[in-house]
Amino acid sequence: MRLDLSGKTALVTGSTQGIGRAIAAGLAAAGARVGVNGRSRESVDRALAELGQGDFVAAPADVSTAEGAAAALEATGPVDILVNNLGIFGAQPALEITDDDWRRYFEVNVLTAVRLTREVLPGMRERGWGRVLYIASDSAVVIPAEMIHYGMSKTALLAVSRGFAKEAAGSGVTVNSVIAGPTHTGGVEDFVYSLVDRDLPWDEAQREFMRRHRPQSLIQRLIEPEEIANLVVYLSSPLASATTGGAVRVDGGYVDAILP
Template identity: 75%
Template sequence: MAVNIDLTGRIALVTGSTQGIGAAIAAQLARAGARVAVNGRTAASVERAATALRVEVPGAEVVEVAADVASDEGTARVLDLLPDVDILVNSLGIFRARPALEISDEEWRRYFEVNVLAGVRLTRAYLPGMMERGWGRVQYIASDSAVVIPAEMIHYGVSKTALLGVSRGFAKAAAGTGVTVNSVIAGPTHTGGVEDFVYQLVDRDLSWAEAQRAFMREHRPQSLLQRLIEPEEIANLVTYLASPLASATTGAAVRVDGGYVDAILP
């Protein structure tokens, strides 16, 4: 039997989708037929991403949502433009290497606001409507750093650990309603932001191919894939979890980590 993911008629909001993993997720959902809301902080970045998506996926229905969902005002703007969605992918996230003893209270709060509370607010707003309609999908893009806290950015890792608990808790709130809530544990992924991060940790004079090999060898040696994951590979799993095919998967932390986490379960 052929696997067919058809999201025609569904409305999907992907936060932080102007680049990287979020942009790849938006594209895959659009290919599956969903009407996709592209979100970023500025109108210019959203317009660029939406234009690129329409070129990449001809005929795609794209909604441009310029708003900072890490703020109450930005969340209110999103809800004004999109009162209801069927699929919510909380992809927004920030990361940066910082020695553990140099992370200030302000920075800890910033990571919690962006990486955790932004998704919590949107879930709290959209989940009741999904439950009432008897169908919906909520996902949080977590990270291998949620399980293997990186010494060079524990604030990021802890924020992603929180998402595993948040998704499990909201899944319990939606139990028996036809709505699923999951987190996706993404492994080390090749994005522009990650390229910058890699060069924070390895010699900047190396070519990208050499830098990537050095990074995986020195900082992520436990990866079974032994390369960075491409954003489209994350998007494939997210699109499956957003589909009717994943109706029995909820409250889960699903791994697409290239075997990075050295455990049978997260």
């Protein structure tokens, strides 16, 4: 199967590290021009140096604001593939999540993606081709007791994705969400250490975290960011033209369901 994205331009939000950076690398390896986004010029430049060869464009901006979203789109140019990867997460006792926390999770994790979709979908429809992806999470369907606000935001993305897929019906634009499972990223290392003994070496900390907090995982390990990126690159490609309105899983079998 040859994934050819030459001639396509992508924007990956939150792509200076972790899953976003792996997605940026994967899309570029398939031939796309890729806007790399993070909040500062320094973090984007660092990511560009780490990414190395490929057709990358610096798109530094806080995309959780309307101005930042506009700046990232302006830097990238007309977008054929939008990967809404940016997402914040953190453990917080349910009854201590304040109104401001709930709003912040909605604003950053949901509204940011909605706003960017609103900006790019008309152009994609006019050109008769496009891909919009939302990086959701197992937490969208298995709501973690230690981060209900995060789960809420990821469930909302599934609805947003399905809804915009309907809006794009018949246009050549596909819209999907990706249910990513527990993944080995820098952000997750911090998260794991917020729930297990900080003195444990990483391998033991990871095993302890999976055993205590993610026992349903069928692969019994964290997923590597490249494994998420592989699915995203496929869904971004012309080969995935009949997959739309879906929630596609790369969760290590974590979600105990046959569908989706």
